[in-house]
Amino acid sequence: MYLELVEDDGDRFLRCRECEEQICAVDDDYEDWRDHVPVRESEVADRMVDDFDMWVKRREEEDKAVMLEYYCPGCAVQLHSQTTLDTEKRPLQVDPDFL
Helix, strand or coil, X not given: CXXXXXXXXXXXXXXXXXXXXXXXXXXXXXXXXXXXXXXXXXXXXXXXXXXXXXXXXXXXXXXXXXXXXXXXXXXXXXEEEEEEECCCCCCCCCCCCCC
């Protein structure tokens, strides 16, 4: 993960390791760090997985599987990605291991 926890004069915040862009204060609801960065959503089905030379099968249920990619607003490095259902309002939170 490209996020790091930084402390400066008693203030703690998350920032990008690549460009040092401050993402959010840890005193805030740091679990919502994803709300402070650009996100790209794309459907997972009907995509070629080149590593395995195969296609991802479309789900039979109505919910679509989507990939969420989170980017640093300062340098556009990918901070995190996850796969979830498009109906999930708040996907499973995966925090950096230092939080």
